Amino acid sequence: MDRQSWRLPATARSVPEARQHVTAALRQWGYDGLLETARLLTSELVTNAVLHARTEMTVTVQDNDHGVRILVTDSSPVPPSLRHHSPTATTGRGLRMLDQLAREWSVDEGDGGKTVWFTLADDIDPWSAYNADTWLAEADA
Numbered sequence: 717m718d719r720q721s722w723r724l725p726a727t728a729r730s731v732p733e734a735r736q737h738v739t740a741a742l743r744q745w746g747y748d749g750l751l752e753t754a755r756l757l758t759s760e761l762v763t764n765a766v767l768h769a770r771t772e773m774t775v776t777v778q779d780n781d782h783g784v785r786i787l788v789t790d791s792s793p794v795p796p797s798l799r800h801h802s803p804t805a806t807t808g809r810g811l812r813m814l815d816q817l818a819r820e821w822s823v824d825e826g827d828g829g830k831t832v833w834f835t836l837a838d839d840i841d842p843w844s845a846y847n848a849d850t851w852l853a854e855a856d857a
Contacts, residue, residue, distance in 0.1 A: 718778070718779040719776065719777070719778045719779070720737070720741045720776070721774055721776040721777075722734070722737050722774065722775050722776075723772060723773075723774050724762070724773050724774070724775060726766050726769065726771055726772060726773065726790075727766065730765075730766060730773070731759055731762045734758050734759070734762045734775045734788075735755045735759055738777055738786060739754075739755060741777040741784075742754055742777070742784060745779045747779075747783070747784055750783070750784060750838060753818075754784065754786060756813065756817070757813060757814060757817060757818060757834055758786055758788075760814070761786075761788040762788055764788075764796060764810055765788055765792075765832075768792065769790035769791065769792035769794070769829075770792070771790045771791035771792055771829070773788055773789060773790045774788070774789045775787070775788055776788075776789070780835065782837055782838055783819065783835055783836050783837035784836050785833055785835045786833065786834055786835075786836075787832070788831065788832050788833070789829060789830070789831040790829050791828060791829040792829060792830065793829060793830060794830075795825070796810070796811060796823060796832060814834055818834035818835060818836060819834075819835045819836055820834065821833060821835070
């Protein structure tokens, strides 16, 4: 199993940097079909770590032979929580996106912090199951 990790500060610049690292790893391993979903969900997890954990984080990508696992580890013990938001809110949909687009996801606690992770499989196109109108309606429900 191939694995790549990067340590990033809790700054807004870490979001595009994490996307670039994930993109490079997935291209190297031949998972071009998973790029958009991986970039979107990585952005969500890193943004949450920046906004809520406010600690340095480690972004890790693992090649699992038939897909990838992406992990974001921070030093905050506070687990992510589902938030209620208005239909016009610009935040608060990250966990719903994980539910809809990731093959699986979870939170592991340890060493005073947590790791939020998700998997994507190369034989499943998560975007094909939902069109944008369906996803938005479910996210706002």
